[in-house]
Amino acid sequence: MLTIEWSASEGWQAPLIKPFGNLSLHPACSSLHYAIQLFEGLKAFRGVDNQLRLFRPMLNMKRMSDTAKRACLPAFDQSEFLECIRRLVKIDQDWVPHSDSASLYIRPTFLGTEQSLGVKKAANALLYVILCPVGSYFNSQTDGLSLWADPKYTRAWKGGTGNYKMGGNYGCSLFAQYEAEDHGCQQVLWLYGEDHQITEAGTMNIFLHWINEDGEEELATPPLDGIILPGVTRQSILELTGKWNLHIPCQDKDSQLSSRIAKELTDIQHGRTPSDWTFLV
Amino acid sequence: MLTIEWSASEGWQAPLIKPFGNLSLHPACSSLHYAIQLFEGLKAFRGVDNQLRLFRPMLNMKRMSDTAKRACLPAFDQSEFLECIRRLVKIDQDWVPHSDSASLYIRPTFLGTEQSLGVKKAANALLYVILCPVGSYFNSQTDGLSLWADPKYTRAWKGGTGNYKMGGNYGCSLFAQYEAEDHGCQQVLWLYGEDHQITEAGTMNIFLHWINEDGEEELATPPLDGIILPGVTRQSILELTGKWNLHIPCQDKDSQLSSRIAKELTDIQHGRTPSDWTFLV
Numbered sequence: 001m002l003t004i005e006w007s008a009s010e011g012w013q014a015p016l017i018k019p020f021g022n023l024s025l026h027p028a029c030s031s032l033h034y035a036i037q038l039f040e041g042l043k044a045f046r047g048v049d050n051q052l053r054l055f056r057p058m059l060n061m062k063r064m065s066d067t068a069k070r071a072c073l074p075a076f077d078q079s080e081f082l083e084c085i086r087r088l089v090k091i092d093q094d095w096v097p098h099s100d101s102a103s104l105y106i107r108p109t110f111l112g113t114e115q116s117l118g119v120k121k122a123a124n125a126l127l128y129v130i131l132c133p134v135g136s137y138f139n140s141q142t143d144g145l146s147l148w149a150d151p152k153y154t155r156a157w158k159g160g161t162g163n164y165k166m167g168g169n170y171g172c173s174l175f176a177q178y179e180a181e182d183h184g185c186q187q188v189l190w191l192y193g194e195d196h197q198i199t200e201a202g203t204m205n206i207f208l209h210w211i212n213e214d215g216e217e218e219l220a221t222p223p224l225d226g227i228i229l230p231g232v233t234r235q236s237i238l239e240l241t242g243k244w245n246l247h248i249p250c251q252d253k254d255s256q257l258s259s260r261i262a263k264e265l266t267d268i269q270h271g272r273t274p275s276d277w278t279f280l281v
Numbered sequence: 282m283l284t285i286e287w288s289a290s291e292g293w294q295a296p297l298i299k300p301f302g303n304l305s306l307h308p309a310c311s312s313l314h315y316a317i318q319l320f321e322g323l324k325a326f327r328g329v330d331n332q333l334r335l336f337r338p339m340l341n342m343k344r345m346s347d348t349a350k351r352a353c354l355p356a357f358d359q360s361e362f363l364e365c366i367r368r369l370v371k372i373d374q375d376w377v378p379h380s381d382s383a384s385l386y387i388r389p390t391f392l393g394t395e396q397s398l399g400v401k402k403a404a405n406a407l408l409y410v411i412l413c414p415v416g417s418y419f420n421s422q423t424d425g426l427s428l429w430a431d432p433k434y435t436r437a438w439k440g441g442t443g444n445y446k447m448g449g450n451y452g453c454s455l456f457a458q459y460e461a462e463d464h465g466c467q468q469v470l471w472l473y474g475e476d477h478q479i480t481e482a483g484t485m486n487i488f489l490h491w492i493n494e495d496g497e498e499e500l501a502t503p504p505l506d507g508i509i510l511p512g513v514t515r516q517s518i519l520e521l522t523g524k525w526n527l528h529i530p531c532q533d534k535d536s537q538l539s540s541r542i543a544k545e546l547t548d549i550q551h552g553r554t555p556s557d558w559t560f561l562v
Contacts, residue, residue, distance in 0.1 A: 001308060023313075024303040027282060027411045032304075032392060034451035035316035072455045107398060111313060112452075117388060117413060119451050119484060121459065130308045132398060152440055159435030161453040167316035168449020170400050171393075172442040174317065174353045178402065203400060 002088045002129040004081075006074050009123075015084045017091060020130065026115040030122050036112030037167040038067040042232070043103040043134075044089050044281060046096045047271025052089060052281035054106075055269050057082050059232045064108060067164040072121045073110055081108070082279070085129055089281045097133050100270060105134040137203065147201055148185035150176070155190040155199065156227040163226050177202055192227060199227055205234040209257050219257070233265070236277065240264055283369045283410040285362075287355050290404075296365045298372060301411065307396040311403050317393030318448040319348040323513070324384040324415075325370050325562060327377045328552025333370060333562035335387075336550050338363050340513045345389060348445040353402045354391055362389070363560070366410055370562045378414050381551060386415040418484065428482055429466035431457070436471040436480065437508040444507050458483055473508060480508055486515040490538050500538070514546070517558065521545055 001020045005013045031037040040060045045053050061078035068075065085106060089096070096104040108129045112122030153176040155169065156162020162169055173188065180188045180202075187202035199222055200206055208220045219241055224230050240261065267273040282301045286294045312318040321341045326334050342359035349356065366387060370377070377385040389410045393403030434457040436450065437443020443450060454469065461469045461483075468483035480503055481487055489501045500522055505511050521542065548554040 020308070022305045023308055023310075025306055027301070027304055027390070027409060028388070028413075029304075032312055032318055033320050033388075033390060033448055034455070035318060035448035036452045036455065037313055037316060039314050070456055071452060072459060105398070107309070107314075109308070109314060117386070119455065119458070121455065128308060132309075154438050154440030157435050157438035157441065159433055160438065166449070166452060167314055168447070168453050170315035171317045171352060171447060171449050174315070174400070174402065175351055177400070178353060 001131075002084055004076075004084070004127040006076075006125040006127065007123060008074075012074075012076065017084075017088055023126070023128075025113065028115050028117050029111070030114040030116075030120075031111035031167075033117065034112070034119055035166065035168040035171070036071055036073065036114070036122050038064065038071050038073070038110050038165050039167065040064045040106075040108040040165060042106050042108075043269075044096050044106060045103045045269040045271075046098055047269075049271050051271055052093055052096050053269060053271060053278040054086075054089075054281065055265075055279075056232055056236065056277045057085070057279050059235065060108070063165060063230060063232075064110065067166055068110055070161060070164045071110075071112070071166055073112060073125050076127065081127070086279075086281050088129055088131065092131055093281065095131060095133055100266065102133060102135045103269075105132045107132070145187055145201075146185040147187050147189035148180035148183050149189040149191050149196075149198075150179065151191045151196050153179075153188070153190070154192065155188075157192075158226045160227070163224065163228060163230060165229065169229075173202065198222060200229060205229065205231040207234075207237065236265060237261055282412075283365055285357075285365070285408040287357075287406040287408065288404060289355075293355075293357065298365075298369055304407070304409075306394065309396050309398050310392070311395040311397075311401075312392035312448075314398065315393070315400055316447065316449040316452070317352055317354065317395070317403050319345065319352050319354070319391050319446050320448065321345045321387075321389040321446060323387050323389075324550075325377050325387060326384045326550040326552075327379055328550075330552050332552055333374055333377050334550060334552060334559040335367075335370075335562065336546075336560075337513055337517065337558045338366070338560050340516065341389070344446060344511060344513075345391065348447060349391055351442060351445045352391075352393070352447055354393060354406050357408060362408070367560075367562050369410055369412065373412055374562065376412060376414055381547065383414060383416045384550075386413045388413070426468055426482075427466040428468050428470035429461035429464050430470040430472050430477075430479075431460070432472045432477050434460075434469070434471070435473065436469075437473075439507045441508070444505065444509060444511060446510065450510075454483065479503060481510060486510065486512040488515075488518065517546060518542055 002017050004015045042060045111126045113124040113126050114122035176188045189201050190199045192199045212218045268275040283298050285296045323341045392407045394405040394407050395403035457469045470482050471480045473480045493499045503509050549556040
């Protein structure tokens with residue numbers, strides 16, 4: 001794992017890559033009491049050429065940096081941090097699966113480690129990265145996911161932190177997630193406002209693929225208006241499909257568009273399509 | 282400090298009172314990534330009779346239990362947990378200040394300690410309590426606090442967790458707190474909705490003491506409608522003043538009512554007024 005410590009008096013310390021092990025945290029640590037914490041999630045893919053690739057990692061660095069600012073955690077050098085991650089993945093490269101349907105999940109985490117109980121900016125912080133081979137997030141064997149929407153729960157609100165990847169957004173969503181499962185669904189579809197606007201699903205952004213009132217095929221997603229997490233996949237789908245003629249002949253199954261998008265993305269991730277969206281490890 | 286571990290397979294383990302020291306936490310610990318965490322705050326006061334008293338601690342136990350349910354953390358026996366806290370304070374009784382303006386702060390904390398990165402109910406949890414002698418929360422030498430209100434930030438929303446004492450409510454408030462300080466104020470006054478309803482201040486509930494439109498003296502506080510933290514002091518002030526004739530002659534200074542309330546509360550806390558609101562250590 002990679003760890004980098006920061007203190008208000010000394011600034012950033014030298015990054016360390018060391019064996020995976022427990023963290024030793026003061027019981028008053030501000031990440032444990034006031035959720036002064038944030039994370040990112042990205043993946044390393046093994047390509048058809050056996051090269052390891054990250055997918056648009058600077059978008060994660062940018063979002064992490066934006067979230068750190070919102071959490072009153074210190075600024076860090078995004079390119080330097082990505083270089084640390086690259087070296088960590090290089091060392092642990094044998095853990096990147098030889099598979100088209102699995103990858104090495106990379107979890108950068110940033111904690112306030114202030115050792116006192118006042119609600120204030122952390123004078124100490126810890127940036128660290130752990131890795132884990134992963135398959136699909138969902139166990140589902142089916143083509144889709146079932147979503148459960150109940151306006152009695154709200155994930156995020158304007159003036160809050162729903163558009164940042166702060167830990168607090170997730171802990172408060174858990175209760176509704178289990179209510180969804182009690183109703184036989186896999187994820188929550190979060191609604192917003194009195195007119196029940198569709199915002200995002202439990203762990204992902206959403207797209208709607210439909211024939212609109214003018215009879216045109218349309219791909220729609222909620223705008224980034226302050227309550228939506230700006231997903232890297234979301235942005236990539238918008239950029240990809242923006243170049244396509246979306247008047248794809250609509251067959252009996254809607255999944256053709258999602259299959260086409262998934263194929264384009266995984267072809268890039270696994271090196272079958274050359275792209276400047278990949279970052280070689 | 283007091284620690285009590287829980288696991289889904291073994292249930293609650295025996296409580297331990299042991300020397301204060303760092304926690305050893307797995308780097309994927311769910312309290313560090315998804316803010317599956319909550320806390321309480323209460324105080325032990327040294328009375329004029331040298332007895333140690335907690336103030337209405339079962340209200341804290343109840344709120345902690347309610348918050349644990351919202352955070353999908355396991356239920357605990359509220360009375361048993363209070364008995365553990367009583368024994369901890371008894372052992373550390375020399376740390377309770379001999380002072381009318383200071384006390385021993387008690388911080389019960391409850392963390393999800395699940396050791397995996399999926400967003401789910403924690404299969405492991407840690408309940409712990411640390412202690413710390415404290416004076417007044419604010420350094421201010423003045424009678425009042427200056428509040429800063431800007432509708433661009435929102436603390437809590439209906440359908441969220443603002444009425445529970447979860448860590449996520451605090452981390453997301455920090456940015457606005459520093460904006461308040463940049464404007465020369467001590468705390469944020471949180472507004473809600475398009476009509477900018479007054480809700481609560483940074484670390485406390487609020488009361489308005491005013492002469493209403495009918496010329497009557499009135500004490501008002503926002504109702505517990507799902508976005509307000511149900512404070513123990515808030516509830517105690519409502520119960521105390523409910524017995525009073527609030528048509529106290531209004532003098533040049535509004536602080537007479539707050540002084541009267543503060544005196545009643547501290548008289549109970551320090552044993553000058555016998556009351557079933559105290560719990561002897």
